[in-house]
Amino acid sequence: MPPLITQHDLENRIQDLLAAHDPGTTSRLDFLHARFDAGLAWLHYPPGLGGLGLPRGLQPAAEKAFAAAGAPDNEPQRIGIGLGMAAPTILGFGSDEQKQRWLRPLWCGEQVWCQLFSEPGAGSDLAALATRAVRDGEDWVVNGQKVWTSMAHEARWAILVARTDPDVPKHQGLTYFVLDMSAPGVEVRPLRQLTGEAEFNEVFLTDVRVPDSQRLGAVGEGWKVAQTTLMNERVAIGGGAAPRESGMIGVLASAWREQPEVRDPALHDRLLTLWVAAEAARLTAMRLSAQLAAGQPGPEGSAAKYAFASLNQQISSLELELLGEQGLRYDDWTMRRPETVSFVGRSPGYRYLRAKGNSIEGGTSEILLNIIAERVLGLPGEIRVDKDVAWKDLPR
Amino acid sequence: MSEALLYSEPEEELRAAVADLLADRAAWASVLARTESAEPYDTELWKTLGGGIGVAGLLVPEELGGAGASLREAAVVAEELGKAVAPVPFLGSLTATALLLAARESGNGTAALADDLLRRIAAGEQTAAVAIPFSRSPDTTYRGRVSVTPWPPREDPHEARLTGRVTSVADALPADVLLVPADGSIYVVRAADAQRTPVTTLDMTQVLCDIEFDDAPGQILAIGYAPLAQALLSAAAVLASEQLGLAEQCLKTTVEYVKTRHQFGRAVGSYQGLKHRLAQLWVQIAQARAVARYAVSSSGDEQVIAVAVAQAHCSAVAVQAAEECVQMHGGIGFTWEHPAHLYLKRAKSASIALGSPARHRRRLAELVDLPAS
Structure with missing residues (x-):
C-alpha cells in the first residue's frame, strides 16, 4: 500500500509544481504536461496516470489553488466528453498500453474526444444499434451511421459501440472500440437543430478500419463497457x-x-x-x-x-x-x-x-422516470419483447 | 454549508429511537381508533417521547435541563412523527419553546418566568402551547382579539387580566400553559384559567380548539411580538420536515401496494401511468429533503427565505404524496379502514398551517425583490 497523502502534502506538491513550472513563463501545454506527470491532474486517478489515488472530494481545492496561481486549465468545457465519458471507460477497461497512450493527451486537451453511440434507429434503445464491425485480420471494418455527436468535427478520437454479432440478442452482440476520427472513411456532417445552429454532427462510417488493439473490453462485452460511459454522463449532466x-x-x-x-x-x-x-x-x-x-x-x-x-x-x-x-x-x-x-x-x-x-x-425524461421507478423504487420493469430475440430478427 | 444538508450520526440515532417508539406505540390502527375516542391526544405517548426520549426539551439549553439541540434535531423527530401521523403535541410544544427561548434572549421581558417554564417543559412536567390560530404564517403582523385589562396594570406591573377569543389553536388541548399574544405583548396564562372548546377538525389526528379568555389572570412574558414571529418561523421550518416524513411514508406504502396489487394479470405498478407518477413523486421528495434540511440549518435573513421556500415546496409535496396514495390504492384507499385518509387529512391541514404555499410565495416575492406589480 502506498503511503497516504495528507491534505498538507497535497498543498505542498501543488506549490512545488508551481515553483518548478512558473505559469507566468511556462507554455500552457508544458504546464499541463507537468501537472499531469506530477499526479495533480485528476487526483482520484492512479499514480502514473495523472493522479495520486486520492478522494474525489479533494479536486475542487486543488483546482482553486491552481486558478489562484494563474495557472492555465485544460479548458474542461471543450473536452467534456473525453474527461467525463471516455477517460473513466479507458481507466476501467483499457489495457496499460491503452491508458498510457490516450489519457495524457486527453486530459491535457491535446486530443479532443467524441462519442459514437446514438444512431437514427437507436436512441433510447441504444442496445439496438446497427453499426457493424466485422473482423478482418488484425483490424475491424466498421460501417454505419451515428448521430448527435458533439465535437465530432474537432475530435481526434471517438468512443464507439458497434455490433459485432447480429445473431445473438441485442445486448450480447456489441463491442466497444476507440476509433481514429482522422481515419479514411469517416465523414462528419453538421446536424442543424431547431435553434438554427449545429452543436452536433452526423458521422458516416464507410469501411473504416479500426485495429483490434483499439478495442476496449472483450468482444461481445460492449454493453457492459458502455454502461460505465453512460453512468458518468449522467453525473456530468446533473x-x-x-x-x-x-x-x-x-x-x-x-x-x-x-x-x-x-x-x-x-x-x-x-x-x-x-x-x-x-x-x-x-x-x-x-x-x-x-x-x-x-x-x-x-x-x-x-x-x-x-x-x-x-x-x-x-x-x-x-x-x-x-x-x-x-x-x-x-x-x-x-x-x-x-x-x-x-x-x-x-x-x-x-x-x-x-x-x-x-x-x-x-x-429522455421518460427513460429517466423508468430508471427511477425501477432501480430506486423497485417497481416492475417494462415488458421486453426483444429480450431473447436475435438482433437480426428484430423489427426495425 | 452543503454538509449541513445531510444527517449527522447523532441525528440518525435520535431518529431511530423515535421510530422504534412510534412503531411500538403509534401503529396507524391505534391512531385511527383514537380519533373517535374521548382522548384525541395520546398523552401517554407524549410523556414517553417528551420526558423519556427528551423530545420536549430538545431546544431547551442544557443549564435548564434540556438537550441544547437545534432545529435540525427537532426536524428529524418531526419527520418520524409525520410518518406516523402521531397524535402528540410536538409542534405546538416546539412553537411555545421557541417563543420562550426568543423571549429569554430578547431581554425585553421576564427572563426568570421563561427560564422557569423552559425547565418544567424540559423535565416533562408541563406542556405549553401558543394561543394563535394554526393557519397564521410567520410573516403576519398578528392582531388578535384578546385584550388586556386593566391597562396599564395598577398594582403589580407583571400581572394582567386577559379577555377575548382565539380560534383554531393547535396542540392547546393537552397543554398546561398557554402563551397568549395580546395587545402587543405576550402573556403566560394557566390553561385551566381559560375555556378550551375542541373543534371538529379536518385532520383528526391533530385536534384544534377555540379558546375563550374571560378575565383570565396572566403574567407578562415579553413586550412586543418579535419572539412570536421567531417562534412561528422555527415552527414552519420544522413543519416542512414533518411534511417530508409524511410524503415519504405515503410514497413507501403506495410503492409497496402497487407491487402486490394485480389487475389485468399484471402488478399495477408495472404500468407507466403509475410508475412515472411515482418516480416524479420521488424526485419531489428528494427535493423536499434538501429544502427542509436547509430551512432548519440556516439562520438570520437567509432562514426567512429558506423557510418560505421549504413551506411552499414541502406543503405541496406532502399533499401530492397523500393524494397519489389515495388514488393509487384505488377503492381501498377511499375507505375509512385504510390509513391513507389520515395522511390526506394531515397533509392538507399541514399545507394550510403556518401559512399556505401561496402565502409563502407572496412573502418570498417581497424577500427576493420580485414584486407583483
Missing part, C-alpha cells in the same frame, strides 16, 4: 452546486425586476412557483454533491437531470409569454457551430427552443 438564481431562473427574475412594464399579476404566482422549484433543484444538487463528497453516492443524479430539464422548459416558456412583443423576435437563425451551449447571451426564443433538447439529450 451534478454541481451553483449560487441562487443561477441559470434560467436568474434570467427570468432579472427580466421581471428590470422591466416593470412586462409584469402581469396573472403571471406572478407562476413566477414565484418556478423560483421555488429552481431553488429546490439547486439545494438538491448541493445536497447531492455533499453526499458524493461524503462517499454516499445516491440515485439523485437521474432526478437532478430530470428536474432541470422540466424546469428549464417551464421557465423559458414563461419568459417568452412574459415578454410579449419582444418574445415574437428571434436573435439569429444563422447556421453556426458553437463549442459550448449557453442559455445566457441569446434571445429568449433561443432559450425556449434549446430547452426542448434538455428532456431528450442524455436520456
